[in-house]
Amino acid sequence: MDPNDIAVRYDQVARWWQSQHQDSPYGIAQLEQAIKFTSKRHSALDLECGSSGRFINILSKHGFQAEGLDISGAMINLAKHLHPEITFYREDICCWIPPKPYSFISAWDSTFHLPLNKQEPVMKKLCDALEPNGVLLFTCGGGHTISEISGAFQGQGFEYSTLGVDAFLEILTKNHCTCRHLEYDQYPENHVYIIAQRT
Numbered sequence: 001m002d003p004n005d006i007a008v009r010y011d012q013v014a015r016w017w018q019s020q021h022q023d024s025p026y027g028i029a030q031l032e033q034a035i036k037f038t039s040k041r042h043s044a045l046d047l048e049c050g051s052s053g054r055f056i057n058i059l060s061k062h063g064f065q066a067e068g069l070d071i072s073g074a075m076i077n078l079a080k081h082l083h084p085e086i087t088f089y090r091e092d093i094c095c096w097i098p099p100k101p102y103s104f105i106s107a108w109d110s111t112f113h114l115p116l117n118k119q120e121p122v123m124k125k126l127c128d129a130l131e132p133n134g135v136l137l138f139t140c141g142g143g144h145t146i147s148e149i150s151g152a153f154q155g156q157g158f159e160y161s162t163l164g165v166d167a168f169l170e171i172l173t174k175n176h177c178t179c180r181h182l183e184y185d186q187y188p189e190n191h192v193y194i195i196a197q198r199t
Helices: 003-020 028-035 054-061 073-082 116-128 165-174
Strands: 043-047 065-070 087-090 102-107 130-141 147-153 156-162 177-184 191-198
Touching (some): 003 073, 003 156, 028 102, 028 130, 028 191, 043 054, 054 065, 073 087, 116 156
Parallel strands (some): 043 065, 043 102, 065 087
Antiparallel strands (some): 147 156, 177 191
16 A cells, blocks of 8 residues: 555544544553563654554653654644644655664554565664664564455555564564564454564
């Protein structure tokens, strides 16, 4: 799916996201677990942060200087109203250049929207953006081979892709990161979250 199409579709669900997803516990336990692996708590980035600021609230509570990035302008505008003190980037992660090293990066249910040919370059970018011992939390499709599927969320159609779990582990190793935790957290659904750390 083209990044501009993704932005338009998430624009359509931004207000629902803020009103209905604000207090959702989805992904919070996994975020808290990943934070435990951090040794420094400087800057943190929530990739595809959405409009509710759920992860940003947790990161700030743990002492990080949190920032958010989202391709949806509507999501970013709503997030800014909730968190005027936070730096937000309205950017396509495929083109965005990280301005600093981060102690922590979360990419929860975000990069799996990328086309297959963008998956590895973006993962490399995220690994490179970590400071030494920095931690990356991300989700991916849990198959062992390359696959693409279509689905719907709040009446909007989305496409999802994965390189497969084994390929993501290889990418992490190649980019100086090691897997600290991997879990099929919604089994039997093919949803995996991975906690990686820069070595």
